[in-house]
Amino acid sequence: MTESTMRTRTIIALASKPSLPNHIKLRHDAGRGRWLILAPERVFEPDEISVEILKRCDGATSVEDIASVLAKEYNAPLQDIIKDTISMLQELSDKGVVKA
């Protein structure tokens, strides 16, 4: 069995340090003031919160730290933000847009 056949699903948790793979491009479309994610044969339009999360996905910051910052910034309950951040990042990880 080769290494690649042993790939497993990444599960996003509090301690995960997510980042964007090299081939995923978070790009600001200045003309219309929107953000886009360019991915293989796909283009996604992230909403504002998703953009704030993705901008912090540097491979060094944990999900917990990202959520803490956002909870303060948006004055929202931390547990809610954690839950939403994990669910959003899990969805993106399953789509190959985020790695951790």
Place this chain on the structure above:
Amino acid sequence: MNEIVEIAPLEEFGEAVAAPQCARAPVGLLAELTHRCPLQCPYCSNPLELERVNTELTTAEWQDVMRQAAELGILQIHLSGGEPTVRKDLEDIVEVAAKAGLYTNLITAGVTLTRDRLKKLKDLGLDHVQLSIQDVDEENAERISAYKGGLAKKRELGQWVREFDMPLTINAPIHRHNIKNLPRIIDFAVEMGAERLEVANIQYYAWALKNRAALMPTRAEFMKSAEIVEEAKERLKGILVFDFVVPDYYAKTPKPCMGGWGRGIMNITPSGKVLPCHAAETVPGLQFDNVRNRRLADIWLNGQAFEAYRGTSWMKEPCKSCPRAEIDFGGCRCQAMAFTGDAANTDPACKFSPYHAAFVATAERESAEANPPNFIYRRVGGASKTPE
């Protein structure tokens, strides 16, 4: 999408994207760099009249197309063919496209690309490789493509793609001669380290339409394949993303072809003709502009061929009053033309089309044939029955 606390899932859009120059810019551009190809697959999406090498756009012309595309607001460029790596100047085109900010996707059969060349393409900014396979059974793959030794070369290319840490999509066109191997095709994609697998049931245009009776799977085979994909999707969640292209002949509603005519994607042929879709030349009454004598943005916005079936105003019943009019845009104009003789009719894949029953019956009759006709292989000069 302006909710503050609630995190909405990302929206994937096939919708026109805003851009500096053009509010209705297409998301993608399919650039058929050449119609030359070492393979002769009988379901090729290229037109029956293949364009010759001496009509192909020059390096400088393709580079100018890339710059214009980026200015227009196009996000992704799909470098296709024929086999795009047959062009010796692919590197020069990729370099300009990447510099212009386009997301570059190479669509290749993977039998002509060397390791050094792939490395160079990556260094120049190539973002993604889509590798097509004909089958995982070598003998069958060779019979389908009329090309010997392809599978080993594809495996090799897949390894290089991984070695250079590039993303890989496997594209598997599915038809009666390989549909039974779908589980092995899925295994192959996992084994190759691909992130995505396109299980692409054949779309019957151009060469595929000519070979329809040789390619059509039965409804039962299709249903079984859909189950296999559903099961694999769940099992391989987070490992392999599936794109499942449903065959029109067994559908109830049509696909929004190209995301809607003149809405999401444009296609440029090797000689520079700009088409709303790759089969658009089969629709009579359309005038196609060429990048050699008109700006891309002007063609997209004002070209007669793009305006002809853009939006919904061209529609007749049952499309006109249909609640799905802006969901599927009446399906495919080329399929409507081919099967009903009028491109403004609803796609016969639609259950509301008066031609739908005949459309389905055709697929059922052809797929039930125990001895399907031989392939008519795709090659310049047309329709010969046996591979060279």
